[in-house]
Amino acid sequence: MKKGRSTEMSREIAAPVEAVWKALTEGEELQRWFPLEAVVSAEDVKLTWGSGIDWNMEIEEQQENEYLRWGYDKEHHHLVGQKERRLAVEFFLEAKKGNTMLRIVHSGFGEEKSWDDLYDGVRRGWQTESLSLKHYLENHAGTNRVVALAEITSKKSEQELWDLLMAGGISVKDDQYTYTTPLGDLYQGNLLYDNPPQDLCGTLQHLNNAMLRISIERFYPGADNTIWVWIGAYGIPEKEIKEVQQKWQEKLHQLIP
Numbered sequence: 337m338k339k340g341r342s343t344e345m346s347r348e349i350a351a352p353v354e355a356v357w358k359a360l361t362e363g364e365e366l367q368r369w370f371p372l373e374a375v376v377s378a379e380d381v382k383l384t385w386g387s388g389i390d391w392n393m394e395i396e397e398q399q400e401n402e403y404l405r406w407g408y409d410k411e412h413h414h415l416v417g418q419k420e421r422r423l424a425v426e427f428f429l430e431a432k433k434g435n436t437m438l439r440i441v442h443s444g445f446g447e448e449k450s451w452d453d454l455y456d457g458v459r460r461g462w463q464t465e466s467l468s469l470k471h472y473l474e475n476h477a478g479t480n481r482v483v484a485l486a487e488i489t490s491k492k493s494e495q496e497l498w499d500l501l502m503a504g505g506i507s508v509k510d511d512q513y514t515y516t517t518p519l520g521d522l523y524q525g526n527l528l529y530d531n532p533p534q535d536l537c538g539t540l541q542h543l544n545n546a547m548l549r550i551s552i553e554r555f556y557p558g559a560d561n562t563i564w565v566w567i568g569a570y571g572i573p574e575k576e577i578k579e580v581q582q583k584w585q586e587k588l589h590q591l592i593p
Contacts, residue, residue, distance in 0.1 A: 340421065341451070342443035343459040347466040349436045351473040353401045353429045356436040359469060360404055360427055368481045369472040369568075370465060381406060387487065393425070402429055421446060440466060450557050457553040464537045464549050467528045468568065471539070471547050476570035484567040484581035488588040489560040494552045497563055498533030500591050501550060506536075513538050518587045523548060543580075544571045563588060 349356055359365045363381075366374035371383035371391075383391040393406035404427040409420070423444035430437040440462050445455045472481070490497060504516030513527040515536070525539035525548070533552065540546040546569035554561050565584045569577050 339443065340447060341445040341455055342441060343445075343455070343462065344439065344441045345462055345466060346437060346439045347470055348432065349438055349470045349473055350434075351436055351477065352434060353431045353436045355473055355477065356429055356438060356469075357401045357404075359473060361398070368476075368479070369468045372483060372485070386485065396424070403427065419446065438466065438469075453554045453556055453559070457555065460531065460535055460551070460553075463529055463531075464535065464551070467537055468547060468549075471528075472568075472570075475545055479570040481568050481570055482572060482574045482577045484565075484569070484577045484584065486565045486581055486584035486588055487562060488585075488592050489562045490592045491560050492592065494533045494561055497552050497561060497592070501563070502532075518591055519583055540567065540569075543567065543569050543577075546570065546572065563592070 359369060361376065363374040363376040366376070366381075366383065371385050373382075373384040375382045378395070380392065380394050383393075391408065393408040395404070396407040397403065397405040406425045408423055421444055423442070426441040426443070428439040428441070430439075442458055442462060445451050445458070492500075501518060502515075504518065504520070506513060506515045508514075508527055508530070511526055513523075513525065513530075515523040515538075517523055523538075523540055523542075525541045525545070527538045528547075529535055529537035535552075536548070536550040538548050540548050546567055549564070549566040549568075551564045551566075552561050553564075565588070567577065567580060
C-alpha cells in the first residue's frame with residue numbers, strides 16, 4: 337500500500353523542551369492550546385473540538401522530550417475514502433539555546449482527489465495550531481484557556497463567505513493588523529497567519545493578548561463550507577468570553593441565513 341501524502345511544518349518556540357513535551361503529552365496542558373477537551377492515558381489520546389469533531393489516537397511511540405507519534409485508522413476519514421489507511425502525527429523536539437524547535441509531520445493521506453479537502457484542512461490547521469501552542473507557552477504558560485467558538489455551515493463559496501466576514505475592512509502594517517468585525521468591533525494585535533480566503537490568525541490586545549482564529553473549510557467532497565470563529569483567552573472571566581461567543585454566533589446566523 338502506498339504511503340500517501342504528508343504535510344510537514346516547523347515552529348521555534350521560546351520555551352524549553354520539557355515545557356513543550358508537557359504541552360503535547362498531558363491532557364490539561366493540551367486543553368490550554370489545542371482541543372476543547374483532552375484525555376490522555378498510557379495507550380491513547382482522545383481530543384474533542386465539539387460538533388462531532390474528535391480525534392481518538394493510539395500513542396505508538398514516545399521518547400521523552402524528543403519524539404512522539406500518534407496513529408489512527410479509518411474512523412476519522414470514512415467520508416473521504418473507504419480504503420484502509422493508517423495515518424500518523426509525529427512530533428520531533430530539539431533543544432536550541434533554551435528554546436525548542438518543534439517539527440510536526442502528519443502523514444498517510446490518500447492521493448485521491450476525495451482526500452484533497454481533508455488534506456488541505458489539516459495542512460492549514462497545523463499552521464494555526466502550532467501558533468496556538470507557541471502563543472500559549474510564550475505568553476500564558478500554566479494558565480487555563482477559555483474559548484469562544486462560533487460556527488455555521490453554508491453552501492456559499494469560500495470567497496463569498498470571506499467577503500462577508502471581511503466587509504468591514506482589514507488593514508495590515510508590518511506585523512500588526514486592524515480588523516473591523518461584522519459585530520462592529522475593532523480587533524487589533526499581532527498578525528500571525530494570513531491566508532485569505534480561508535484563514536486569519538492574530539492576537540487580540542483588548543482580551544489580554546488572546547488568540548483569534550477565523551477559518552473556512554470543507555471536510556469532504558460535496559460538503560458545505562464551515563466557518564469557525566475561535567477566540568482562545570487567558571485570564572479573562574469565562575462569562576465575558578461566552579458573551580463574545582454568543583454575539584458572534586448570532587451575527588453569523590444574521591450574515592448567513
